[in-house]
Amino acid sequence: xxxxxxxxxxxxxxxxxxxxxxxxxxxxxxxxxxxxxxxxxxxxxxxxxxxxxxxxxxxxxxxxxxxxxxxxxxxxxxxxxxxxxxxxxxxxxxxxxxxxxxxxxxxxxxxxxxxxxxxxxxxxxxxxxxxxxxxxxxxxxxxxx
Numbered sequence: 001x002x003x004x005x006x007x008x009x010x011x012x013x014x015x016x017x018x019x020x021x022x023x024x025x026x027x028x029x030x031x032x033x034x035x036x037x038x039x040x041x042x043x044x045x046x047x048x049x050x051x052x053x054x055x056x057x058x059x060x061x062x063x064x065x066x067x068x069x070x071x072x073x074x075x076x077x078x079x080x081x082x083x084x085x086x087x088x089x090x091x092x093x094x095x096x097x098x099x100x101x102x103x104x105x106x107x108x109x110x111x112x113x114x115x116x117x118x119x120x121x122x123x124x125x126x127x128x129x130x131x132x133x134x135x136x137x138x139x140x141x142x143x144x145x
Contacts, residue, residue, distance in 0.1 A: 003032055016111070016122065020122070028048050066110070077112055078116070078117060083108065087107040088102040103129060104130075110123040
């Protein structure tokens with residue numbers, strides 16, 4: 001469940017890396033701390049394409065945004081991509097996530113584009129390091145015989 005954080009001067013546009021798609025004309029910015037069982041596990045800063053936000057405003061203020069997007073018209077979403085790097089908690093993240101300064105974090109940049117490759121959801125997420133687990137089968141064989 002997100003707890004929203006007021007932002008005095010939100011950035012008007014999200015950061016897009018090469019290959020992330022193109023910018024929409026307008027975005028709405030939301031920032032929250034995500035909780036599970038009363039404990040914070042992530043700080044989420046998102047830019048939502050404004051017309052999508054306006055059509056589903058109440059839902060976006062009641063729950064996490066990505067599950068809402070996944071339930072929208074299936075023709076809307078073209079692709080979704082996430083990049084994760086290992087980082088450490090700065091002063092604000094340590095306070096909001098209730099961890100020590102410089103505690104390990106997983107920092108994610110997540111982009112969802114529409115069928116025209118316009119970025120409709122761009123998130124910068126900082127997860128507590130103790131809430132992230134990667135499980136990769138290094139010998140997985142995807143060939144169908």
